[in-house]
Amino acid sequence: MNNLQRLNPLKRLKNLIAASASALMLSLSQPVLAQLDIQTWQTQEGAKVLFVATPELPMMDIELLFDAGSARDGAQPGLANFTGNMIGLATSQRNEQAIADGFNDLGAVFNSNVNRDMTRFSLRSLTREPLLTAALDLFTEVIADAEFPADIMQRDRVRLLQAMQQADEVAGQYARKVFWQRLYQDHPYGQDVAGDSEVIEQLTPMDLDAFYRQYYVAQNAQISIVGDLSQSQAKAIAQAISERLASGVKATAIPTPEPVTPGLEVVEFTANQTQYFAGQLGVERGHPDYYALFLGNHLLGGSGFASLLVEEVREKRGLVYSVFSFFAPMREAGPWMIGLSTANNQAQEADQVVKETLLGFLEDFDDAKFADIKQNLLGGWPMRFDTNDKILGYLTMIGFYDLPLDYLEAFPAAIEALEKADVLAAWRQHIHPDNLFTLMVGQPVLDATP
Structure with a gap:
């Protein structure tokens, strides 16, 4: 054989992984059309598991989440985020480079995310052996055997503080942070x-380790799996992960938020534009009125150019490039908010038009627009879970929020059944214009008595 054609076994394996992964990544954008059959169970240690088989692609996506979001920070804001971001950088057996090389050599992708409610770790891997088992072993090791070396922590501390400072210098990011602080x-x-x-x-490192040992436990965990696996394979995978975790105890409930005092606050920020947010507490995930609130918001400000806010604030008056509204339901009541950015000398007019549009919406809205927006939402519904990663996101939501x-x-059945009267009743019950908190960050030009 020609020496140029001779490859060592490891290089042949890496080339095979790369070729297979490239082809599969191109396929991941193709719809997953099989009817979803969500299976659920608990591991022996108490972790909740949700599984959907998708045999169309030889790929597996798995997510391990913990009820360990920033709402668990207590008196140390940033503890959950710092802990979550350190996972995957060191174990008792491997350093950061060895972990990164391990995933790369297997063609696997590891990610993490921290939000207010949860901390999530995900893995994407081919289901071909021995790749799958090796990827799962490494995934489990970096989470169940995490360490927090002082030198790496200090390096990441510097990076995090720099990123936070840079974010505070961006008006939109700073305004959103302030709005959440004021609202809650x-x-x-x-x-x-x-x-x-x-x-x-x-x-x-001791702070991070204490948080890790309290919250990164089986009783506080959920495992979601989507891919080309049988249920018996999924059960074996979930059990292997769960038994590597300490059993621990489930996190306690977080308190119910209290409504904010309504009114307008202006925060000085040197910029040509004013960042604007107005809103109030909405509802928790799973609230029975969420369907009607979601559909109504789709018409008001959640559907881009088809929304009433875009029509009134942008199309008719040219005050903004973009305006939006949304509900963000969480374990406890999440926010409902309207957001936009406008020239400083147009901020007061934009605020007035937003409030008038909301009042008009609560009074009544056009039947034809309502029918169109409902069909728009229903027509696009299947695209919300047409790939493995989208399905995984819904499994996370369904399991964590007990849907x-x-x-x-x-x-979609609930949306289809809603009448205009249902939407108006829900909005009038939950959204009260007199109770809105409004924030302007910038140098808005306002009347002396706005």
Whole structure:
């Protein structure tokens, strides 16, 4: 054989992985059309598991989440985020480079994310052996055997503090952070996920390890699996992960937030544009009125150019490039908010038009527009879970928030059944213009008595 054609076994394996992964990544954008059959069970250690078989592609996506979001920070804002971001950088057996090389050599992708409610770790791998088992072993090791070396922590502390400072210099990001703080006041949701710079300066490896040992436990965990696997394979995978975790105890409930005092606050920020947010507390995930609130918001400000806010604020008056509204339901009541950016000398007019549009919407809205927006939402519904990673996201939501397993079928049915009167009744019950908190960050030009 020609020496140029001779490859060592490891290089042949790496080339095979690369070729297979490239082809599969191109296929991941193709719809997953099989009917979803969500299976659920608990591991022996108490972790909740949700599984959907998708045999169309020889690929597996798995997510391990913990009820360990920034709402668990307590008196140390930033603790959950710092802990979550350190996972995957060191174990008792491997350093950061060895972990990164391990995933790369297997053609696997590891990611992490921290939000207010949860911390999530995901893995994407081919289902071909021995790649799958090796990838799962490494995934489990980096989470179940995490360490927090002081030198790496200090390096990441510097990076995090720099990123936080840079974010505060971007008007839109700073305004959003301030809005959450004002809306939730002393509630855990009011703390920025990234945390407080003074606290982050003082965090130690012992702080991170204590948080990790309290919350990264089986009783506080959920495992979601989507891919070309049988249920018996999924059960074996979930059990292998769960038994590597300490059993621990489930996190306690977080408090119910209190409504904010309504009114307008202006925060000075040197910029040509004013960042504007107005809103109030909405509803928690799973609230029975969410269907009607979601559909109504789709018409008001959640559907881009088809929304009433875009029509009134942008199309008719040219005050903004973009305006939006949304609900963000969480474990406890999430926010409902309207957002836009406008020239400083147009901020007051934009605020007036937003409030008038909301009042008009609550009074009544056009039947034809309502029918169109409903069909727009229903027509695009299947695209919300047409790939493995989208399905994984819904499994996370369904499991963590204790939604019914038929949620993806029940949601469009509930939307279809809604009448205009149902939407108006829900909005009038939950959204009260007199109770809105409004924030302007910039140098808005306002009348002396706005």
